[in-house]
Amino acid sequence: MGQPIESACRPESACAEPVDVAIIGAGFAGLTAARALVSAGLRVTVLEARDRVGGRIHTRHAQDGTPIDVGGQWVGPGQDKVLALAEELGVETFASFEEGENLCLHGGRLMRFTGMLPPHEPSALAEVEATFRALDALAETVDAETPWTSPDAGALDSQSFDTWITRTAHSDEARFWMRFLARSVLASEARELSLLHVLFYIKAAGGLAALISMGGGAQERRFTLGAQHLAERLADTVRPHLRLNAPVAALAQDGEGVTVTTASGEAIHARHAIVTLPPALAARLRYSPPLPGTRDHLAQRMPMGACIKVQCLYPTPFWREDGLSGMAISEDGPVSLIYDNSPAAGTPGILVAFIEGDEAKEWTARTPAERQAAVTRSLVRLFGPAAADMRDYIELSWLEEEYARGGYAGFMVPGAWTSLGATLRQPTGRIHWAGTETASRWPGYIDGAIRSGERAASEILAAR
Numbered sequence: 295m296g297q298p299i300e301s302a303c304r305p306e307s308a309c310a311e312p313v314d315v316a317i318i319g320a321g322f323a324g325l326t327a328a329r330a331l332v333s334a335g336l337r338v339t340v341l342e343a344r345d346r347v348g349g350r351i352h353t354r355h356a357q358d359g360t361p362i363d364v365g366g367q368w369v370g371p372g373q374d375k376v377l378a379l380a381e382e383l384g385v386e387t388f389a390s391f392e393e394g395e396n397l398c399l400h401g402g403r404l405m406r407f408t409g410m411l412p413p414h415e416p417s418a419l420a421e422v423e424a425t426f427r428a429l430d431a432l433a434e435t436v437d438a439e440t441p442w443t444s445p446d447a448g449a450l451d452s453q454s455f456d457t458w459i460t461r462t463a464h465s466d467e468a469r470f471w472m473r474f475l476a477r478s479v480l481a482s483e484a485r486e487l488s489l490l491h492v493l494f495y496i497k498a499a500g501g502l503a504a505l506i507s508m509g510g511g512a513q514e515r516r517f518t519l520g521a522q523h524l525a526e527r528l529a530d531t532v533r534p535h536l537r538l539n540a541p542v543a544a545l546a547q548d549g550e551g552v553t554v555t556t557a558s559g560e561a562i563h564a565r566h567a568i569v570t571l572p573p574a575l576a577a578r579l580r581y582s583p584p585l586p587g588t589r590d591h592l593a594q595r596m597p598m599g600a601c602i603k604v605q606c607l608y609p610t611p612f613w614r615e616d617g618l619s620g621m622a623i624s625e626d627g628p629v630s631l632i633y634d635n636s637p638a639a640g641t642p643g644i645l646v647a648f649i650e651g652d653e654a655k656e657w658t659a660r661t662p663a664e665r666q667a668a669v670t671r672s673l674v675r676l677f678g679p680a681a682a683d684m685r686d687y688i689e690l691s692w693l694e695e696e697y698a699r700g701g702y703a704g705f706m707v708p709g710a711w712t713s714l715g716a717t718l719r720q721p722t723g724r725i726h727w728a729g730t731e732t733a734s735r736w737p738g739y740i741d742g743a744i745r746s747g748e749r750a751a752s753e754i755l756a757a758r
C-alpha cells in the first residue's frame with residue numbers, strides 16, 4: 295500500500311496514530327464498514343460528529359422508560375442484511391401491530407377499511423389499482439445497479455414523478471394515492487422526484503408491495519428495545535476504534551493517503567477514507583484537491599427528504615378497543631400517515647405520525663407547541679376525543695438535525711441519475727463513498743446502509 299504516511303503529519307496540527315482507514319460517520323454504513331475492516335486486520339478509526347452512534351437511527355425513552363424510535367424503526371422480509379445482523383447480535387424484534395380496521399380521511403369523509411386501499415367508487419378503485427400496477431411494471435424495467443443504463447432511462451429521468459402521475463392517472467383518487475406514495479415512502483413531493491428515481495427505489499426494494507406493506511413488507515417488524523439497540527451492539531464490535539464528538543471538517547488526499555481533519559483541528563492520517571454521509575452533507579466537507587465537478591454536481595442534485603416524526607403516548611392503545619389497527623391516512627394535514635407504535639408489551643398506547651414533504655417544510659418552522667396542537671387536532675378527527683388525552687408527546691424534525699438535515703434519505707431530482715449517477719459509488723482517489731443512498735438494494739433503509747458499508751469495505755480490501 296505504498297510508503298509509510300507518518301511523515302504527512304504537519305507540526306502545526308495535533309496528529310493521532312496513523313490508520314489504514316478513516317471512516318466518517320458511525321451510522322449503520324460506517325459501523326458495518328468498520329467491523330468488516332477491523333476483522334480483516336486493518337487499523338481503523340471511525341469519526342462520528344454526534345455524541346452517539348446510529349445516525350438516522352435514534353432511540354429516546356419516554357418518562358416510563360418505553361423506547362421511542364425518533365428515527366428509523368421498521369425492518370421486514372427481503373432486508374436480509376439487517377435481519378441477519380439482528381439475529382447474529384441477539385437483538386430481538388417483534389411484529390408490528392396491524393389487527394383491525396384502518397382509517398382514511400379523504401375528500402372530507404372518514405372511512406374505515408381493511409386491506410391496502412379504502413373504499414372508492416368501483417371505477418376510481420379500478421384506476422387506482424391500475425396505476426399502482428403500471429408503476430410496478432415500469433419499475434421492473436429498471437436496472438437497480440445502474441439505473442442510468444435502463445431502457446428509456448433518459449425519458450424516465452427527464453420527467454418528475456408528478457409529470458408521470460398527471461399523464462397516467464386521470465381520477466383525483468389515483469393522483470392522490472400516487473402523491474401520497476411519494477410523501478410516505480420518500481418524504482418528498484412527487485414534483486421533486488425524478489421518475490427514474492422512484493422506479494429505482496421500487497425495484498431496489500423488490501416491488502411496491504414490499505415497500506408499502508406492514509406484514510410481508512418493510513414495516514413488518516420493530517426492535518423490542520428500539521432500533522438503536524442494534525446500532526449499539528454493532529458498535530460494541532468496534533468500540534476501541536470509535537471516536538464520538540468528532541465532527542470531520544476536511545479531507546486532503548495525495549497519492550499516499552488521506553488526512554482527515556476534525557472541527558477541533560485534529561488530523562488523522564489514513565491510507566483510505568470512507569465517507570458515509572448522505573451526499574448533500576458529504577459535499578459540505580472541504581476537500582483538497584477539490585472534488586471532481588461531476589461528484590459535486592451529483593451532490594447538488596441529491597437533496598434530503600423532509601420529515602418530522604411525532605409520537606403521542608396514551609395510557610392504553612384505546613383505538614384497539616374500537617376495532618382499529620391505529621393505521622390511518624389523512625389528507626387534511628399536517629400528519630399524513632399514522633401507525634400504532636405501542637411497544638411489544640402493548641402499553642403505553644403509542645401513535646406514531648409522520649409530517650412529510652411540503653407539510654414538513656412548513657411545520658418545521660413552527661414551535662413544538664403549535665405542532666403538538668395541530669397533530670392533536672388531526673388525531674382527534676381520526677380517532678375521536680380520546681386522542682386529545684395524551685400523556686406524552688415526543689417529536690423530532692429531521693430537517694433541524696445538523697448531522698442529517700432531513701430524512702428518510704437523499705433522493706435524485708430529474709436528470710441526476712442519467713447525467714451523474716455513475717459517480718455515486720465511484721471512489722474519488724482514496725476516498726470511498728458509502729451510506730444508504732449508495733445502495734442498489736434497499737437504498738434509504740437500514741438494510742441499504744449495511745450493504746453500502748460492506749461494499750465500501752470490500753473496495754478497500756480489494757485495493758490492498
Ligand SMILES: Cc1cc2nc3c(=O)[nH]c(=O)nc-3n(C[C@H](O)[C@H](O)[C@H](O)COP(=O)(O)OP(=O)(O)OC[C@H]3O[C@@H](n4cnc5c(N)ncnc54)[C@H](O)[C@@H]3O)c2cc1C
Nearest residue numbers: 319321322323343349350366367368542701729730738740
Ligand atoms: C424519521 C426517519 C424514519 C426512518 N424510518 C426507517 C425505517 O423504519 N426503516 C429503515 O430501514 N430505515 C428508516 N429510515 C432510514 C434509515 O434511518 C437510514 O437509511 C439509515 O439509518 C442510514 O444509515 P447511514 O449509515 O447510511 O447514514 P446515517 O445514519 O445518516 O449515518 C451518517 C453518520 O454520519 C454522521 N455525520 C454527519 N456529518 C458528520 C461529520 N461532518 N463528521 C462526522 N460524522 C458526521 C452522522 O451523525 C451519522 O451518524 C428512517 C429515517 C428517518 C430520518
